[in-house]
Amino acid sequence: MTATETPVTTPTSTSTVGTATAEALRAATAVVGPARARHHVDGTGTAVPLVRGANVSMSRTRDVLGVLRPRTVAEARRVVQVFDRFPGACGLQAISTGHNWGLGSREPAHDDVVTLDLGDLAEVRALDVDRGWAVIEPGVTQGQLAACLAGTSRMLNVTNSASTTSVIGNALERGVGFRAQRTDDVLGLEVLLPDGELVRVGWWPDAERHTPVYPHGLGPGLADLFVQSDLGIVTAAAVRLLPRPQAQRVVRLRFTDAGLVPAMDAIRDWLVAGLVDAVPKVYDAAATTRYGGDGSAGQFVAHLCVDGTERTIDTLVQLLVDEAHASGAFVAVSASDEDRDLVDVDVAHDFAGDPSRNDAVFEKTFGTTPAGLDASGHGWLFFLPLVPMTGADVASAHGLKERIAAETGVRFGSVVHVLSTDYADFVMSVRFTAADRDRVHAALDLAHELFAEAGFRPYRLDVDHAAWVDRLDPDPGARALLARLKSALDPHGTIATNRYGVPAR
Numbered sequence: 001m002t003a004t005e006t007p008v009t010t011p012t013s014t015s016t017v018g019t020a021t022a023e024a025l026r027a028a029t030a031v032v033g034p035a036r037a038r039h040h041v042d043g044t045g046t047a048v049p050l051v052r053g054a055n056v057s058m059s060r061t062r063d064v065l066g067v068l069r070p071r072t073v074a075e076a077r078r079v080v081q082v083f084d085r086f087p088g089a090c091g092l093q094a095i096s097t098g099h100n101w102g103l104g105s106r107e108p109a110h111d112d113v114v115t116l117d118l119g120d121l122a123e124v125r126a127l128d129v130d131r132g133w134a135v136i137e138p139g140v141t142q143g144q145l146a147a148c149l150a151g152t153s154r155m156l157n158v159t160n161s162a163s164t165t166s167v168i169g170n171a172l173e174r175g176v177g178f179r180a181q182r183t184d185d186v187l188g189l190e191v192l193l194p195d196g197e198l199v200r201v202g203w204w205p206d207a208e209r210h211t212p213v214y215p216h217g218l219g220p221g222l223a224d225l226f227v228q229s230d231l232g233i234v235t236a237a238a239v240r241l242l243p244r245p246q247a248q249r250v251v252r253l254r255f256t257d258a259g260l261v262p263a264m265d266a267i268r269d270w271l272v273a274g275l276v277d278a279v280p281k282v283y284d285a286a287a288t289t290r291y292g293g294d295g296s297a298g299q300f301v302a303h304l305c306v307d308g309t310e311r312t313i314d315t316l317v318q319l320l321v322d323e324a325h326a327s328g329a330f331v332a333v334s335a336s337d338e339d340r341d342l343v344d345v346d347v348a349h350d351f352a353g354d355p356s357r358n359d360a361v362f363e364k365t366f367g368t369t370p371a372g373l374d375a376s377g378h379g380w381l382f383f384l385p386l387v388p389m390t391g392a393d394v395a396s397a398h399g400l401k402e403r404i405a406a407e408t409g410v411r412f413g414s415v416v417h418v419l420s421t422d423y424a425d426f427v428m429s430v431r432f433t434a435a436d437r438d439r440v441h442a443a444l445d446l447a448h449e450l451f452a453e454a455g456f457r458p459y460r461l462d463v464d465h466a467a468w469v470d471r472l473d474p475d476p477g478a479r480a481l482l483a484r485l486k487s488a489l490d491p492h493g494t495i496a497t498n499r500y501g502v503p504a505r
Protein backbone atom coordinates (compact mmCIF):
# COMPACT_ATOMS: atom_id res chain seq x y z
CA MET A 1 0.00 0.00 0.00
CA THR A 2 1.42 3.41 -0.87
CA ALA A 3 1.65 6.38 1.45
CA THR A 4 -0.43 8.37 -1.01
CA GLU A 5 -3.52 6.26 -0.39
CA THR A 6 -5.15 8.77 1.94
CA PRO A 7 -8.88 9.40 2.22
CA VAL A 8 -10.78 12.18 0.55
CA THR A 9 -14.09 13.24 2.02
CA THR A 10 -16.13 13.43 -1.18
CA PRO A 11 -18.97 10.95 -0.72
CA THR A 12 -19.28 8.22 -3.32
CA SER A 13 -22.03 8.84 -5.87
CA THR A 14 -24.15 5.95 -4.59
CA SER A 15 -24.33 6.28 -0.85
CA THR A 16 -26.15 2.96 -0.34
CA VAL A 17 -23.15 1.25 -1.92
CA GLY A 18 -20.95 3.39 0.33
CA THR A 19 -22.81 2.30 3.47
CA ALA A 20 -22.80 -1.42 2.65
CA THR A 21 -19.15 -1.15 1.59
CA ALA A 22 -18.27 0.52 4.91
CA GLU A 23 -19.81 -2.44 6.76
CA ALA A 24 -18.00 -4.98 4.56
CA LEU A 25 -14.72 -3.13 4.99
CA ARG A 26 -15.16 -3.11 8.77
CA ALA A 27 -15.65 -6.90 8.77
CA ALA A 28 -12.79 -7.47 6.30
CA THR A 29 -10.45 -5.32 8.40
CA ALA A 30 -11.04 -7.72 11.28
CA VAL A 31 -9.74 -10.46 8.96
CA VAL A 32 -6.56 -8.82 7.65
CA GLY A 33 -5.85 -6.48 10.58
CA PRO A 34 -5.97 -2.66 10.54
CA ALA A 35 -2.38 -2.29 9.28
CA ARG A 36 -3.38 -4.13 6.10
CA ALA A 37 -6.57 -2.24 5.40
CA ARG A 38 -6.98 1.30 4.07
CA HIS A 39 -10.38 2.92 3.95
CA HIS A 40 -12.21 5.89 5.30
CA VAL A 41 -15.77 6.10 6.54
CA ASP A 42 -17.36 9.54 6.89
CA GLY A 43 -19.68 10.75 9.63
CA THR A 44 -22.74 9.25 7.88
CA GLY A 45 -21.23 5.75 7.88
CA THR A 46 -20.36 5.88 4.16
CA ALA A 47 -17.10 4.60 2.70
CA VAL A 48 -15.50 7.43 0.70
CA PRO A 49 -12.95 7.17 -2.12
CA LEU A 50 -9.27 7.15 -1.26
CA VAL A 51 -6.95 9.67 -2.85
CA ARG A 52 -4.33 7.53 -4.54
CA GLY A 53 -1.12 8.13 -6.39
CA ALA A 54 -0.84 8.81 -10.12
CA ASN A 55 -0.48 6.09 -12.74
CA VAL A 56 2.11 6.32 -15.50
CA SER A 57 -0.58 6.11 -18.21
CA MET A 58 -2.10 9.31 -16.76
CA SER A 59 -5.48 7.58 -16.95
CA ARG A 60 -8.28 8.96 -14.77
CA THR A 61 -7.96 7.73 -11.19
CA ARG A 62 -11.11 5.81 -10.31
CA ASP A 63 -13.05 5.86 -7.04
CA VAL A 64 -11.49 3.10 -4.94
CA LEU A 65 -13.24 2.77 -1.58
CA GLY A 66 -10.64 0.63 0.13
CA VAL A 67 -7.48 -1.42 -0.25
CA LEU A 68 -7.06 -4.75 1.56
CA ARG A 69 -3.76 -6.60 1.59
CA PRO A 70 -4.17 -10.15 2.98
CA ARG A 71 -1.13 -12.19 4.05
CA THR A 72 -2.47 -15.65 3.23
CA VAL A 73 -4.90 -17.43 0.94
CA ALA A 74 -7.06 -18.16 4.00
CA GLU A 75 -7.33 -14.43 4.72
CA ALA A 76 -8.08 -13.63 1.08
CA ARG A 77 -10.77 -16.28 1.14
CA ARG A 78 -12.40 -14.85 4.25
CA VAL A 79 -12.36 -11.36 2.68
CA VAL A 80 -14.22 -12.71 -0.36
CA GLN A 81 -16.72 -14.46 1.91
CA VAL A 82 -17.27 -11.20 3.83
CA PHE A 83 -17.96 -9.21 0.66
CA ASP A 84 -20.29 -11.94 -0.60
CA ARG A 85 -22.31 -11.53 2.63
CA PHE A 86 -22.85 -7.82 1.87
CA PRO A 87 -24.59 -7.90 -1.52
CA GLY A 88 -25.03 -4.11 -1.58
CA ALA A 89 -21.29 -3.49 -1.19
CA CYS A 90 -19.05 -2.69 -4.13
CA GLY A 91 -17.05 -5.52 -5.73
CA LEU A 92 -13.45 -6.60 -5.17
CA GLN A 93 -10.76 -5.84 -7.75
CA ALA A 94 -7.83 -8.29 -7.57
CA ILE A 95 -4.28 -7.26 -8.40
CA SER A 96 -1.07 -9.26 -8.05
CA THR A 97 1.77 -6.71 -8.05
CA GLY A 98 -0.24 -3.94 -9.75
CA HIS A 99 2.44 -2.99 -12.28
CA ASN A 100 0.23 -3.01 -15.35
CA TRP A 101 2.13 0.03 -16.62
CA GLY A 102 0.93 1.51 -19.89
CA LEU A 103 -2.56 0.04 -19.42
CA GLY A 104 -3.55 1.85 -16.20
CA SER A 105 -1.23 0.30 -13.58
CA ARG A 106 -3.37 -0.48 -10.49
CA GLU A 107 -6.47 1.37 -11.67
CA PRO A 108 -9.69 -0.63 -11.97
CA ALA A 109 -11.79 -0.20 -15.10
CA HIS A 110 -14.78 1.21 -13.24
CA ASP A 111 -15.44 3.36 -10.16
CA ASP A 112 -16.47 2.07 -6.74
CA VAL A 113 -14.36 -1.01 -6.05
CA VAL A 114 -12.31 -2.28 -3.14
CA THR A 115 -8.85 -3.42 -4.23
CA LEU A 116 -7.70 -6.83 -3.03
CA ASP A 117 -3.93 -6.55 -3.28
CA LEU A 118 -2.39 -10.05 -3.34
CA GLY A 119 1.23 -8.88 -3.53
CA ASP A 120 2.11 -10.38 -0.13
CA LEU A 121 1.09 -13.88 -1.22
CA ALA A 122 4.57 -14.43 -2.59
CA GLU A 123 5.45 -18.05 -1.94
CA VAL A 124 6.94 -20.42 -4.50
CA ARG A 125 4.97 -23.35 -3.08
CA ALA A 126 6.62 -26.09 -5.11
CA LEU A 127 9.12 -26.41 -7.93
CA ASP A 128 9.97 -29.45 -10.03
CA VAL A 129 12.85 -28.72 -12.36
CA ASP A 130 12.96 -32.26 -13.76
CA ARG A 131 9.34 -32.23 -14.82
CA GLY A 132 9.11 -28.53 -15.65
CA TRP A 133 6.56 -26.88 -13.39
CA ALA A 134 6.27 -24.53 -10.42
CA VAL A 135 3.33 -23.68 -8.17
CA ILE A 136 3.47 -20.00 -7.34
CA GLU A 137 1.37 -17.32 -5.69
CA PRO A 138 0.33 -13.96 -7.19
CA GLY A 139 3.08 -11.93 -5.49
CA VAL A 140 5.86 -14.13 -6.93
CA THR A 141 7.79 -11.90 -9.33
CA GLN A 142 9.48 -12.94 -12.55
CA GLY A 143 12.84 -11.93 -11.04
CA GLN A 144 12.20 -14.16 -8.00
CA LEU A 145 11.19 -17.25 -10.00
CA ALA A 146 13.92 -16.76 -12.63
CA ALA A 147 16.51 -16.58 -9.82
CA CYS A 148 15.25 -19.93 -8.42
CA LEU A 149 15.97 -21.48 -11.84
CA ALA A 150 19.43 -20.02 -12.46
CA GLY A 151 21.89 -22.78 -13.29
CA THR A 152 19.18 -25.43 -13.72
CA SER A 153 17.95 -27.26 -16.80
CA ARG A 154 14.75 -25.16 -16.86
CA MET A 155 14.02 -21.47 -17.36
CA LEU A 156 11.12 -19.06 -17.07
CA ASN A 157 9.47 -17.46 -20.07
CA VAL A 158 10.16 -13.84 -19.04
CA THR A 159 8.76 -10.55 -20.31
CA ASN A 160 10.52 -7.27 -21.02
CA SER A 161 8.84 -5.64 -18.02
CA ALA A 162 10.55 -5.08 -14.66
CA SER A 163 11.89 -7.99 -12.64
CA THR A 164 9.40 -6.99 -9.91
CA THR A 165 6.30 -7.78 -12.01
CA SER A 166 4.09 -10.75 -11.21
CA VAL A 167 4.20 -13.95 -13.25
CA ILE A 168 0.52 -14.60 -12.48
CA GLY A 169 -0.65 -10.99 -13.02
CA ASN A 170 1.00 -10.94 -16.44
CA ALA A 171 -0.32 -14.37 -17.44
CA LEU A 172 -3.87 -13.45 -16.38
CA GLU A 173 -3.56 -10.38 -18.58
CA ARG A 174 -2.42 -12.59 -21.53
CA GLY A 175 0.94 -10.84 -21.42
CA VAL A 176 3.73 -11.68 -23.82
CA GLY A 177 7.07 -13.20 -22.90
CA PHE A 178 10.21 -13.75 -24.97
CA ARG A 179 9.42 -17.42 -25.53
CA ALA A 180 5.62 -17.43 -25.82
CA GLN A 181 2.45 -15.67 -24.80
CA ARG A 182 2.34 -16.07 -21.00
CA THR A 183 -1.08 -17.77 -21.00
CA ASP A 184 0.64 -20.69 -22.74
CA ASP A 185 2.57 -21.17 -19.49
CA VAL A 186 -0.56 -21.58 -17.36
CA LEU A 187 -1.05 -25.26 -16.52
CA GLY A 188 -3.62 -24.85 -13.76
CA LEU A 189 -5.13 -22.23 -11.48
CA GLU A 190 -6.25 -22.13 -7.87
CA VAL A 191 -9.25 -19.81 -7.84
CA LEU A 192 -11.47 -18.20 -5.23
CA LEU A 193 -14.98 -18.17 -6.61
CA PRO A 194 -17.22 -15.21 -5.70
CA ASP A 195 -18.89 -17.19 -2.88
CA GLY A 196 -15.48 -17.94 -1.35
CA GLU A 197 -15.18 -21.54 -2.56
CA LEU A 198 -11.59 -22.44 -3.47
CA VAL A 199 -11.23 -24.61 -6.59
CA ARG A 200 -8.35 -25.89 -8.73
CA VAL A 201 -8.81 -26.00 -12.49
CA GLY A 202 -6.52 -27.36 -15.19
CA TRP A 203 -3.42 -29.39 -14.27
CA TRP A 204 -2.22 -29.49 -10.67
CA PRO A 205 0.59 -31.63 -9.20
CA ASP A 206 -0.52 -34.86 -7.56
CA ALA A 207 1.14 -35.32 -4.15
CA GLU A 208 1.20 -39.13 -4.52
CA ARG A 209 2.36 -39.71 -8.11
CA HIS A 210 3.83 -37.97 -11.15
CA THR A 211 1.21 -37.17 -13.76
CA PRO A 212 1.96 -35.82 -17.24
CA VAL A 213 2.09 -32.02 -17.20
CA TYR A 214 -0.91 -31.66 -19.51
CA PRO A 215 -3.04 -28.53 -19.01
CA HIS A 216 -6.27 -29.56 -20.75
CA GLY A 217 -7.54 -32.41 -18.55
CA LEU A 218 -10.84 -34.03 -19.47
CA GLY A 219 -13.94 -32.15 -20.56
CA PRO A 220 -14.19 -28.41 -21.18
CA GLY A 221 -11.08 -26.43 -20.24
CA LEU A 222 -11.93 -24.28 -17.22
CA ALA A 223 -8.64 -22.48 -16.61
CA ASP A 224 -9.16 -20.03 -19.48
CA LEU A 225 -12.44 -18.91 -17.85
CA PHE A 226 -10.31 -17.09 -15.26
CA VAL A 227 -7.95 -15.32 -17.67
CA GLN A 228 -8.83 -11.62 -18.33
CA SER A 229 -11.77 -12.54 -16.17
CA ASP A 230 -13.90 -11.24 -13.31
CA LEU A 231 -15.38 -14.67 -12.52
CA GLY A 232 -12.81 -15.53 -9.84
CA ILE A 233 -9.71 -14.39 -7.97
CA VAL A 234 -6.57 -16.42 -8.60
CA THR A 235 -4.58 -17.33 -5.49
CA ALA A 236 -1.99 -19.63 -7.11
CA ALA A 237 -1.00 -21.07 -10.46
CA ALA A 238 0.88 -24.09 -11.71
CA VAL A 239 3.14 -22.68 -14.43
CA ARG A 240 5.25 -24.31 -17.09
CA LEU A 241 9.05 -24.07 -16.87
CA LEU A 242 10.74 -24.32 -20.24
CA PRO A 243 13.67 -26.63 -21.01
CA ARG A 244 16.81 -24.50 -21.11
CA PRO A 245 18.61 -25.03 -24.43
CA GLN A 246 22.25 -26.14 -24.17
CA ALA A 247 23.25 -23.23 -26.36
CA GLN A 248 21.51 -20.08 -27.53
CA ARG A 249 22.53 -17.20 -29.77
CA VAL A 250 20.73 -14.08 -30.99
CA VAL A 251 21.11 -12.99 -34.60
CA ARG A 252 20.43 -9.30 -35.27
CA LEU A 253 19.24 -8.18 -38.66
CA ARG A 254 18.87 -4.54 -39.66
CA PHE A 255 16.64 -3.30 -42.45
CA THR A 256 15.13 -0.09 -43.81
CA ASP A 257 11.50 0.82 -44.57
CA ALA A 258 11.96 -0.60 -48.06
CA GLY A 259 12.89 -3.98 -46.57
CA LEU A 260 9.93 -4.27 -44.18
CA VAL A 261 7.75 -6.56 -46.31
CA PRO A 262 10.48 -8.98 -47.46
CA ALA A 263 12.07 -9.00 -43.98
CA MET A 264 8.83 -9.99 -42.21
CA ASP A 265 8.05 -12.59 -44.88
CA ALA A 266 11.54 -14.04 -44.51
CA ILE A 267 11.18 -14.25 -40.71
CA ARG A 268 7.89 -16.10 -41.17
CA ASP A 269 9.52 -18.53 -43.62
CA TRP A 270 12.30 -19.21 -41.08
CA LEU A 271 9.75 -19.85 -38.33
CA VAL A 272 7.94 -22.33 -40.57
CA ALA A 273 11.26 -24.01 -41.38
CA GLY A 274 12.27 -24.18 -37.70
CA LEU A 275 15.34 -22.00 -38.27
CA VAL A 276 14.41 -19.54 -35.51
CA ASP A 277 13.07 -20.23 -32.03
CA ALA A 278 11.19 -18.30 -29.34
CA VAL A 279 9.38 -15.03 -30.22
CA PRO A 280 11.20 -12.99 -32.89
CA LYS A 281 11.23 -9.31 -31.90
CA VAL A 282 11.34 -6.50 -34.44
CA TYR A 283 12.00 -2.98 -33.10
CA ASP A 284 11.52 0.18 -35.11
CA ALA A 285 14.06 2.98 -34.61
CA ALA A 286 11.78 4.95 -32.23
CA ALA A 287 11.34 1.92 -29.94
CA THR A 288 15.06 1.08 -29.99
CA THR A 289 15.90 4.66 -29.01
CA ARG A 290 13.20 4.81 -26.31
CA TYR A 291 14.41 1.60 -24.67
CA GLY A 292 17.97 2.95 -24.48
CA GLY A 293 19.42 1.40 -27.65
CA ASP A 294 20.96 3.04 -30.70
CA GLY A 295 18.21 3.84 -33.19
CA SER A 296 20.17 6.69 -34.78
CA ALA A 297 20.47 4.97 -38.18
CA GLY A 298 16.66 5.02 -38.43
CA GLN A 299 16.50 1.31 -39.17
CA PHE A 300 14.44 -1.61 -37.95
CA VAL A 301 16.26 -4.33 -36.05
CA ALA A 302 15.07 -7.93 -35.77
CA HIS A 303 16.35 -10.00 -32.83
CA LEU A 304 16.08 -13.68 -33.74
CA CYS A 305 16.84 -16.40 -31.20
CA VAL A 306 18.49 -19.64 -32.28
CA ASP A 307 18.56 -22.59 -29.84
CA GLY A 308 20.83 -25.57 -30.26
CA THR A 309 23.24 -27.96 -28.64
CA GLU A 310 26.88 -27.10 -28.06
CA ARG A 311 27.74 -29.02 -31.23
CA THR A 312 24.98 -27.68 -33.51
CA ILE A 313 24.68 -24.00 -32.56
CA ASP A 314 27.40 -22.63 -34.85
CA THR A 315 25.98 -24.47 -37.84
CA LEU A 316 22.41 -23.38 -37.09
CA VAL A 317 23.44 -19.73 -36.70
CA GLN A 318 25.47 -19.88 -39.92
CA LEU A 319 22.46 -21.30 -41.79
CA LEU A 320 20.32 -18.38 -40.62
CA VAL A 321 23.01 -15.82 -41.46
CA ASP A 322 23.35 -17.31 -44.96
CA GLU A 323 19.58 -17.21 -45.42
CA ALA A 324 19.51 -13.56 -44.31
CA HIS A 325 22.22 -12.59 -46.81
CA ALA A 326 20.53 -14.55 -49.59
CA SER A 327 17.16 -12.85 -48.99
CA GLY A 328 18.59 -9.43 -49.86
CA ALA A 329 16.15 -7.84 -47.36
CA PHE A 330 18.71 -6.76 -44.76
CA VAL A 331 21.34 -4.03 -44.68
CA ALA A 332 23.30 -5.59 -41.79
CA VAL A 333 23.51 -9.10 -40.33
CA SER A 334 25.25 -9.82 -37.03
CA ALA A 335 25.60 -12.85 -34.79
CA SER A 336 28.41 -11.31 -32.81
CA ASP A 337 28.48 -10.41 -29.12
CA GLU A 338 30.44 -7.29 -29.93
CA ASP A 339 29.02 -3.82 -30.59
CA ARG A 340 25.84 -4.57 -28.76
CA ASP A 341 23.77 -1.72 -27.31
CA LEU A 342 21.65 -1.84 -24.12
CA VAL A 343 18.62 -3.28 -25.96
CA ASP A 344 20.69 -5.99 -27.69
CA VAL A 345 22.16 -7.16 -24.37
CA ASP A 346 18.81 -7.01 -22.55
CA VAL A 347 17.01 -8.97 -25.27
CA ALA A 348 19.66 -11.72 -25.23
CA HIS A 349 19.27 -12.10 -21.45
CA ASP A 350 15.47 -12.19 -21.75
CA PHE A 351 15.56 -14.92 -24.39
CA ALA A 352 17.65 -16.88 -21.86
CA GLY A 353 15.03 -16.47 -19.10
CA ASP A 354 16.90 -13.76 -17.20
CA PRO A 355 14.89 -10.53 -16.65
CA SER A 356 17.58 -8.92 -14.46
CA ARG A 357 18.68 -6.41 -17.14
CA ASN A 358 15.15 -5.09 -17.72
CA ASP A 359 15.32 -2.72 -14.78
CA ALA A 360 18.34 -0.98 -16.35
CA VAL A 361 16.24 -0.45 -19.49
CA PHE A 362 13.54 1.13 -17.32
CA GLU A 363 16.10 3.48 -15.81
CA LYS A 364 17.34 4.45 -19.26
CA THR A 365 13.81 4.88 -20.63
CA PHE A 366 12.32 6.78 -17.67
CA GLY A 367 15.26 7.92 -15.55
CA THR A 368 13.74 6.14 -12.56
CA THR A 369 13.55 2.69 -11.03
CA PRO A 370 10.47 0.59 -11.82
CA ALA A 371 9.26 1.14 -8.23
CA GLY A 372 9.17 4.89 -8.80
CA LEU A 373 7.58 4.81 -12.24
CA ASP A 374 3.95 5.62 -11.39
CA ALA A 375 4.96 8.63 -9.29
CA SER A 376 7.73 9.78 -11.65
CA GLY A 377 5.64 12.31 -13.60
CA HIS A 378 6.47 10.48 -16.87
CA GLY A 379 3.69 9.27 -19.14
CA TRP A 380 3.62 5.88 -20.90
CA LEU A 381 0.87 4.20 -22.91
CA PHE A 382 0.62 0.92 -24.78
CA PHE A 383 -1.65 -0.01 -27.68
CA LEU A 384 -1.58 -3.77 -28.35
CA PRO A 385 -3.25 -4.93 -31.56
CA LEU A 386 -2.68 -8.30 -33.22
CA VAL A 387 -1.88 -8.35 -36.93
CA PRO A 388 -1.74 -11.29 -39.33
CA MET A 389 1.90 -12.41 -39.68
CA THR A 390 2.58 -11.42 -43.26
CA GLY A 391 4.93 -8.74 -44.52
CA ALA A 392 2.02 -6.90 -46.15
CA ASP A 393 -0.06 -6.82 -42.94
CA VAL A 394 2.82 -5.69 -40.73
CA ALA A 395 3.62 -2.96 -43.31
CA SER A 396 0.00 -1.90 -43.25
CA ALA A 397 0.05 -1.63 -39.42
CA HIS A 398 3.27 0.33 -39.68
CA GLY A 399 1.54 2.64 -42.20
CA LEU A 400 -1.32 3.27 -39.73
CA LYS A 401 1.19 4.13 -37.01
CA GLU A 402 2.86 6.63 -39.39
CA ARG A 403 -0.55 8.09 -40.28
CA ILE A 404 -1.24 8.67 -36.56
CA ALA A 405 2.12 10.45 -36.28
CA ALA A 406 1.30 12.63 -39.30
CA GLU A 407 -2.24 13.49 -38.12
CA THR A 408 -1.56 14.03 -34.41
CA GLY A 409 2.16 14.67 -34.09
CA VAL A 410 2.31 11.72 -31.64
CA ARG A 411 4.92 9.17 -32.63
CA PHE A 412 4.39 5.68 -31.21
CA GLY A 413 7.36 3.32 -31.28
CA SER A 414 6.65 -0.27 -32.32
CA VAL A 415 7.97 -3.69 -31.39
CA VAL A 416 6.55 -6.61 -33.35
CA HIS A 417 6.41 -9.80 -31.27
CA VAL A 418 6.00 -12.66 -33.73
CA LEU A 419 3.82 -14.98 -31.64
CA SER A 420 3.17 -17.56 -34.33
CA THR A 421 3.42 -18.15 -38.05
CA ASP A 422 -0.06 -16.64 -38.33
CA TYR A 423 -0.19 -13.64 -36.00
CA ALA A 424 2.02 -11.04 -34.38
CA ASP A 425 1.60 -8.68 -31.44
CA PHE A 426 2.19 -5.18 -32.87
CA VAL A 427 3.16 -3.39 -29.63
CA MET A 428 2.86 0.38 -29.91
CA SER A 429 4.17 2.49 -27.03
CA VAL A 430 4.61 6.18 -26.41
CA ARG A 431 6.40 8.17 -23.73
CA PHE A 432 4.98 11.61 -22.98
CA THR A 433 4.85 14.49 -20.53
CA ALA A 434 1.89 15.77 -18.52
CA ALA A 435 1.61 18.72 -20.91
CA ASP A 436 1.03 16.30 -23.81
CA ARG A 437 -1.38 14.03 -21.94
CA ASP A 438 -4.60 14.94 -23.78
CA ARG A 439 -3.00 14.93 -27.24
CA VAL A 440 -1.44 11.49 -26.63
CA HIS A 441 -4.67 9.99 -25.27
CA ALA A 442 -6.50 11.37 -28.33
CA ALA A 443 -3.87 9.67 -30.54
CA LEU A 444 -4.56 6.42 -28.69
CA ASP A 445 -8.30 6.83 -29.42
CA LEU A 446 -7.43 7.31 -33.09
CA ALA A 447 -5.23 4.18 -33.01
CA HIS A 448 -8.20 2.17 -31.71
CA GLU A 449 -10.42 3.47 -34.52
CA LEU A 450 -7.92 2.99 -37.36
CA PHE A 451 -6.67 -0.43 -36.31
CA ALA A 452 -10.19 -1.78 -35.66
CA GLU A 453 -11.25 -0.57 -39.10
CA ALA A 454 -8.32 -2.50 -40.60
CA GLY A 455 -9.29 -5.65 -38.65
CA PHE A 456 -6.27 -5.42 -36.33
CA ARG A 457 -7.92 -6.00 -32.94
CA PRO A 458 -6.18 -5.55 -29.59
CA TYR A 459 -5.80 -8.60 -27.38
CA ARG A 460 -5.48 -6.46 -24.22
CA LEU A 461 -7.13 -3.18 -23.30
CA ASP A 462 -6.11 -0.25 -21.12
CA VAL A 463 -8.51 0.89 -18.38
CA ASP A 464 -9.87 3.79 -20.45
CA HIS A 465 -10.86 1.56 -23.38
CA ALA A 466 -12.81 -1.15 -21.55
CA ALA A 467 -15.93 -0.24 -23.55
CA TRP A 468 -14.15 -1.38 -26.71
CA VAL A 469 -14.59 -5.01 -25.76
CA ASP A 470 -18.23 -4.83 -26.89
CA ARG A 471 -17.25 -3.18 -30.17
CA LEU A 472 -14.58 -5.78 -30.88
CA ASP A 473 -16.30 -9.03 -29.95
CA PRO A 474 -17.46 -10.58 -33.21
CA ASP A 475 -20.56 -12.24 -31.72
CA PRO A 476 -22.88 -10.45 -29.24
CA GLY A 477 -24.11 -13.93 -28.25
CA ALA A 478 -20.70 -14.64 -26.75
CA ARG A 479 -20.97 -11.51 -24.57
CA ALA A 480 -24.46 -12.57 -23.50
CA LEU A 481 -23.09 -16.02 -22.54
CA LEU A 482 -20.38 -14.34 -20.46
CA ALA A 483 -23.04 -12.20 -18.72
CA ARG A 484 -25.01 -15.39 -17.93
CA LEU A 485 -21.91 -17.06 -16.48
CA LYS A 486 -21.20 -13.96 -14.39
CA SER A 487 -24.69 -13.79 -12.94
CA ALA A 488 -24.70 -17.55 -12.24
CA LEU A 489 -21.31 -17.54 -10.49
CA ASP A 490 -21.46 -14.09 -8.94
CA PRO A 491 -25.09 -13.10 -8.29
CA HIS A 492 -24.07 -10.52 -5.65
CA GLY A 493 -21.38 -8.80 -7.74
CA THR A 494 -18.74 -9.80 -5.18
CA ILE A 495 -16.02 -9.41 -7.81
CA ALA A 496 -16.01 -6.05 -9.58
CA THR A 497 -16.52 -5.94 -13.34
CA ASN A 498 -13.08 -5.72 -14.93
CA ARG A 499 -11.83 -4.35 -18.26
CA TYR A 500 -13.17 -7.32 -20.18
CA GLY A 501 -16.37 -8.07 -18.23
CA VAL A 502 -19.96 -7.18 -18.98
CA PRO A 503 -21.08 -4.29 -16.75
CA ALA A 504 -24.28 -5.10 -14.79
CA ARG A 505 -27.29 -3.37 -16.31
Ligand SMILES: Cc1cc2nc3c(=O)[nH]c(=O)nc-3n(C[C@H](O)[C@H](O)[C@H](O)COP(=O)(O)OP(=O)(O)OC[C@H]3O[C@@H](n4cnc5c(N)ncnc54)[C@H](O)[C@@H]3O)c2cc1C
Pocket residue numbers: 094095096097098099100101102105106118138159160161162165166167168169170172173174175176177229232233234235362365380498
Ligand atom coordinates in the same frame (compact mmCIF):
# COMPACT_ATOMS: atom_id res chain seq x y z
C1 LIG B 1 8.99 -0.68 -20.37
C2 LIG B 1 7.90 -1.69 -20.21
C3 LIG B 1 8.04 -2.94 -20.76
C4 LIG B 1 7.01 -3.90 -20.65
N1 LIG B 1 7.17 -5.11 -21.26
C5 LIG B 1 6.16 -6.01 -21.25
C6 LIG B 1 6.29 -7.26 -21.94
O1 LIG B 1 7.33 -7.59 -22.50
N2 LIG B 1 5.22 -8.11 -21.93
C7 LIG B 1 4.08 -7.79 -21.28
O2 LIG B 1 3.14 -8.60 -21.31
N3 LIG B 1 3.93 -6.62 -20.61
C8 LIG B 1 4.93 -5.72 -20.57
N4 LIG B 1 4.79 -4.53 -19.88
C9 LIG B 1 3.49 -4.20 -19.25
C10 LIG B 1 3.34 -4.58 -17.76
O3 LIG B 1 4.32 -3.93 -16.97
C11 LIG B 1 3.39 -6.10 -17.53
O4 LIG B 1 2.42 -6.75 -18.31
C12 LIG B 1 3.22 -6.49 -16.06
O5 LIG B 1 3.59 -7.85 -15.89
C13 LIG B 1 1.77 -6.36 -15.55
O6 LIG B 1 1.76 -6.03 -14.18
P1 LIG B 1 1.71 -7.10 -12.99
O7 LIG B 1 2.56 -8.26 -13.37
O8 LIG B 1 2.03 -6.38 -11.74
O9 LIG B 1 0.20 -7.59 -13.01
P2 LIG B 1 -1.03 -6.93 -12.22
O10 LIG B 1 -1.06 -5.46 -12.53
O11 LIG B 1 -1.03 -7.31 -10.81
O12 LIG B 1 -2.23 -7.69 -12.94
C14 LIG B 1 -2.64 -7.40 -14.25
C15 LIG B 1 -4.15 -7.61 -14.33
O13 LIG B 1 -4.45 -9.00 -14.18
C16 LIG B 1 -5.61 -9.18 -13.37
N5 LIG B 1 -5.19 -9.88 -12.15
C17 LIG B 1 -4.00 -9.74 -11.53
N6 LIG B 1 -3.93 -10.56 -10.49
C18 LIG B 1 -5.08 -11.25 -10.43
C19 LIG B 1 -5.57 -12.29 -9.58
N7 LIG B 1 -4.82 -12.77 -8.59
N8 LIG B 1 -6.81 -12.80 -9.82
C20 LIG B 1 -7.55 -12.33 -10.85
N9 LIG B 1 -7.13 -11.35 -11.70
C21 LIG B 1 -5.91 -10.82 -11.49
C22 LIG B 1 -6.16 -7.80 -13.09
O14 LIG B 1 -7.10 -7.47 -14.11
C23 LIG B 1 -4.94 -6.91 -13.22
O15 LIG B 1 -5.25 -5.59 -13.59
C24 LIG B 1 5.82 -3.56 -19.95
C25 LIG B 1 5.70 -2.30 -19.33
C26 LIG B 1 6.72 -1.38 -19.48
C27 LIG B 1 6.54 -0.02 -18.86
